[in-house]
Amino acid sequence: MRKEQYNYYSVKITEMSSRLEFENLSDLCRFAENNQVNNIFILHGEQPEEDSFALYHNACLLLHKTNGFKSLENYLTAQEKGFPTADVFYESLTLGYTKHDDYLLVKESGISDLATFELMKKKGFISGFTLYKDLEAKEPKAFIVETPLNNPYQLYSYAKLHNFEDCTKLLEAFAKGFIDANLFVAAKELGFPTHADFIDAGKRGFRTYEDLKIANEKGMRDAQDLLKFVDLEYVKKENITHDQRVLLIVLSKIEQGKKISLNKLNTILHSNIDEYKYEDNAQMPTWFTIEITEIELLANFLEKSEHVKQYGNYHADGEFFEINKMQDRSIVLDASNVAHNNSGRIDKKVYAQNLVLMIEFLKEKGFTDIIVIADASLKHKVEDGTILEKVKKICTYLESPRETQADIFILQYVKINHCLLVSNDTFREWKVQDPWAAENVDFYRLSFIIKGTEVLMPDLK
16 A cells, blocks of 8 residues: 555535546646645545545646545555456455455455465465466376366465465476376376376386386386396396396206206206296397307307306216306305304304304305305394404405395395305295295205204205
């Protein structure tokens, strides 16, 4: 509202020879300001609509109807704020709104109170409505709402119903195709740039946008396809194809000391490769690279590849492959599981000495590459903590970060190196989460019993 600058006096209409009427109130106000007239008369007629504002200047009465305004300041404020009439202006003031656009919004949308309106303004829905309409016109198919949103109040109501904090977040979500805040936040945390990508990933079983992106780059169908690809990528050998990686996995699972003919190995290899085919059309994935197309190429790879030698040796003269003994391979100890083993003991306590016994037993059996992977908390649980220093001196000792289970690193190490694993843990919960663990970990796992100072391991020959 404008600050009052005029003094008002109510008078009755009298006959006066010099009397002029302005064409509009704006001219009267401008004349009063230009001539520094501060005293304004209010001439009352028989009816309120006949009332006029008037000023006396040079023996002449200058006037114009009040048009329902109580003061010239009110009239000028109404003009500035876009109010067309005095009735609308005063009704708006009564409701608490000082702008005509706000008043129209209230009347058209049915906003019930000023507090709601102020909240809408604070959260950007008043000014943001224009941006929303621009977005709707520019990208009509980017997002689909249930019913049209024709004013800021409807936009605000929609946002409130769908859990958006403010207009900025709502418009950001709409621009990316999302119409619900919770879904938008969840997708954003997983890296999805658009709703279309999020839905596509969901249909194909991908959890994150990064997985979807890799799959699209490699031409993969679904999450199962990606899992198979990733599991093969864990075979971290340079310059070998996917079928050669499968061969190395096959060799890592064959019983120690066994001799297997080239023909039989070729059959097993291609049987394992066939598992990568799609069930609906029996086609190989486009990402799966193949080098061993005939048995001669298999023999050549077995004979010349350095990667093969960690599992055994190919005898070209007899056309068979002889698997190395277990002792020629790396072996990982599940430190917590070994330390907790208490067969034959009553106290049920945790001892680092168990690790020493297991390491010495494995070395006696011929193992040289022994890796111990432990939880960070193990050093606080063992009764004989000083013995851990001895463990670290006689093997490779790895400790998982705080609050991260060592199982994660144990399984990853086995997956990458296809080495042996000493543990009585069946990794049941991990098998549910990781298909590789469910299918493979038991091939590499050696169970045991520690009784006193004696280690029993029936799978180790």
